[in-house]
Amino acid sequence: MAEKVPEKVLVVDDEPSLVELVTYNLKRAGYETVTAGDGEEALQVAERENPDLVVLDLMLPKLDGFEVCKALRQVSAVPIVMLTARTDEVDRVVGLELGADDYVLKPFSPRELVARVKAILRRAALDRQTAGGAPERGATAAGGRSIAAGPLLIDPDKHRATVAGQALPLTYTEFKILWTLASSPGRVFERDALLTRVWGEDFFGDARTVDVHVRHLRQKLQEGGAEGEFIETVRGVGYRFRE
Numbered sequence: 001m002a003e004k005v006p007e008k009v010l011v012v013d014d015e016p017s018l019v020e021l022v023t024y025n026l027k028r029a030g031y032e033t034v035t036a037g038d039g040e041e042a043l044q045v046a047e048r049e050n051p052d053l054v055v056l057d058l059m060l061p062k063l064d065g066f067e068v069c070k071a072l073r074q075v076s077a078v079p080i081v082m083l084t085a086r087t088d089e090v091d092r093v094v095g096l097e098l099g100a101d102d103y104v105l106k107p108f109s110p111r112e113l114v115a116r117v118k119a120i121l122r123r124a125a126l127d128r129q130t131a132g133g134a135p136e137r138g139a140t141a142a143g144g145r146s147i148a149a150g151p152l153l154i155d156p157d158k159h160r161a162t163v164a165g166q167a168l169p170l171t172y173t174e175f176k177i178l179w180t181l182a183s184s185p186g187r188v189f190e191r192d193a194l195l196t197r198v199w200g201e202d203f204f205g206d207a208r209t210v211d212v213h214v215r216h217l218r219q220k221l222q223e224g225g226a227e228g229e230f231i232e233t234v235r236g237v238g239y240r241f242r243e
Helices: 016-028 039-049 065-073 089-097 110-129 172-182 191-199 208-223
Strands: 008-012 032-036 053-057 080-084 102-105 147-149 152-155 160-163 231-234 238-241
Touching (some): 008 016, 008 039, 016 032, 016 110, 039 065, 053 065, 053 110, 065 080, 065 089, 080 110, 089 208, 102 110, 110 172, 147 172, 172 191, 172 208, 172 238, 191 208, 208 231
Parallel strands (some): 008 032, 008 053, 053 080, 080 102
Antiparallel strands (some): 152 160
């Protein structure tokens, strides 16, 4: 039996001691690591190494974390965990809107960061491997069953959504939300239920994270030419996919 290739994590931070701490703990958890010390180097390493996940500091030389996240999202759906010393919620919201999948506030516990990385990569692995039914904490659809709603086609095998044949630039998390809602049209998902389905039970964030990703998802659907409101808000409860 072939030996399993360890998943690769790119750690981007300009503090050598923090990079050393993070990479040490990720390696202990079984991950391969590559590093970058500024924003420009981060993009170069990401293109060369094709990591499975990026741990990205917000405050970086040359290009900050926002710019790096935005640039990565133009070419890749790789999961991104942002590190930020800022306590301002606006910064976290902006990071999520640019396509980050999660964030960790400094100072943080290495165990917490590794737990977040594990949770995201586990969901990504389940998306590639799991078959059967509506998604449960990372599962995709069975047998390549796609969902069609007007011009919108959601293909779980390719992890891609298209409008009239044109692919939407969805992040990993945005696709997960869209697939979860579309798999049960008409069903209302509370925000906490979506957090569990999409992010997993060990996610540390709050329900407002869902609102940010749904807003970004709606914008991409509209910009992609999907007319009408596919994702409806149920005030005070959550969201549902239009029947």
